[in-house]
Amino acid sequence: xxxxxxxxxxxxxxxxxxxxxxxxxxxxxxxxxxxxxxxxxxxxxxxxxxxxxxxxxxxxxxxxxxxxxxxxxxxxxxxxxxxxxxxxxxxxxxxxxxxxxxxxxxxxxxx
Amino acid sequence: xxxxxxxxxxxxxxxxxxxxxxxxxxxxxxxxxxxxxxxxxxxxxxxxxxxxxxxxxxxxxxxxxxxxxxxxxxxxxxxxxxxxxxxxxxxxxxxxxxxxxxxxxxxxx
Numbered sequence: 001x002x003x004x005x006x007x008x009x010x011x012x013x014x015x016x017x018x019x020x021x022x023x024x025x026x027x028x029x030x031x032x033x034x035x036x037x038x039x040x041x042x043x044x045x046x047x048x049x050x051x052x053x054x055x056x057x058x059x060x061x062x063x064x065x066x067x068x069x070x071x072x073x074x075x076x077x078x079x080x081x082x083x084x085x086x087x088x089x090x091x092x093x094x095x096x097x098x099x100x101x102x103x104x105x106x107x108x109x110x111x
Numbered sequence: 112x113x114x115x116x117x118x119x120x121x122x123x124x125x126x127x128x129x130x131x132x133x134x135x136x137x138x139x140x141x142x143x144x145x146x147x148x149x150x151x152x153x154x155x156x157x158x159x160x161x162x163x164x165x166x167x168x169x170x171x172x173x174x175x176x177x178x179x180x181x182x183x184x185x186x187x188x189x190x191x192x193x194x195x196x197x198x199x200x201x202x203x204x205x206x207x208x209x210x211x212x213x214x215x216x217x218x219x220x
Contacts, residue, residue, distance in 0.1 A: 031206070040119075042212035043155070043199070050206055058207065090154055096206055097143055102154040 002026055004103035006091050012109045013081045021076040021106050023091030029101075031094050032074035033058075034066060036087040037105075043090065049074055050096060081110045114138060115202050117211035126220045130187040134200030134211055137181070143203035144176055146185045148196045149213065155199055159185060190218045 004025045013019055025032065033048040045058030049068040063085060065077045074093075078085060086109050094100040116135045124130045132146075143162055147155035159174040161167045161183070167174045173186040183202075187194055197213040 033208075040212065043210040045207060048207065097203060099145060099157050099160050100201075100208055101157065105154050 004091055004093055004101055006089075006103040006106050008106060009104065010107050012111065013078075014111055015082060017081050018077070018079050019081065019108075020078075021089055021091075021108075022073070023075065023103060024073045025091075025093040025101075025103075026072065027093060027101065028071070029093040029095055030071070031096050032068065033092040033094075033100065034064075034074070034076045035090045035092065036060065036085075037090060038087050046076065046089075081108075083110045086110045114204065114209045115200055115211040117198075117200050117214045119212060120215040121217050122214055123217045123219060124190050126190060126192060126218055128190050130190045130194065130216055130218070132185040132187075132198050132200075132214050132216065134183045134185075134202075135181055136183070136200075136202045136209075138202065138204045138209075139178075139181065141178075141202045141204055144174070144183045145201040145203075145208070146172075146174060146183075147199040147201060147210075148194075149199060150196045187216075190216075192218050192220045194218050 007022045030051045034046040035043045047066040052071045089106045091103040092100040146159040149155045161174040161176045171188045175184045199213045200211040
């Protein structure tokens with residue numbers, strides 16, 4: 001089992017460009033999450049999906065949109081990238097209330 | 112006020128010693144508690160989960176939970192240089208996991 005996979009691993013964008021970060025899990029989990037991690041700030045929840053067909057905002061949703069494509073896949077879209085969105089992005093999955101398992105992350109730089 | 116508080120460290124311990132990492136949380140209704148280890152440039156890796164008061168042991172790791180004091184700790188026995196990493200405390204609030212900023216642990220050989 002691959003667990004949680006993310007693509008791409010690295011990305012450089014110019015201000016105003018758009019992109020989609022992809023996440024997939026093969027653990028048959030119902031819940032999936034997107035976090036960003038910045039130095040000194042810890043992990044902050046952007047959006048989550050408690051189950052297929054539902055999505056909810058987390059702590060820092062502004063500037064992002066998500067799509068729960070099916071039970072396996074949860075994507076994060078930046079419509080108009082800003083330098084403040086330079087960060088490391090992690091996707092995670094879990095059964096509700098239990099341990100979350102993380103993907104390898106995407107390092108995004110916006111210039 | 113942050114919901115999950117950890118001392119940022121670094122905490123330095125000699126090889127073979129016990130490392131003690133602490134975490135406090137603000138939501139009295141929290142039921143699930145987790146410790147993650149994160150090496151530099153890598154993703155968080157789950158090392159312990161604890162759901163009830165008391166101690167839970169797994170190899171060299173022991174998690175301790177005191178809900179009355181809203182306190183969670185992680186003990187690492189016989190610390191090794193490979194344990195050097197950032198340790199993240201996470202607390203389940205509702206259906207969302209809230210993370211502390213992490214404690215940097217350095218094990219000196």
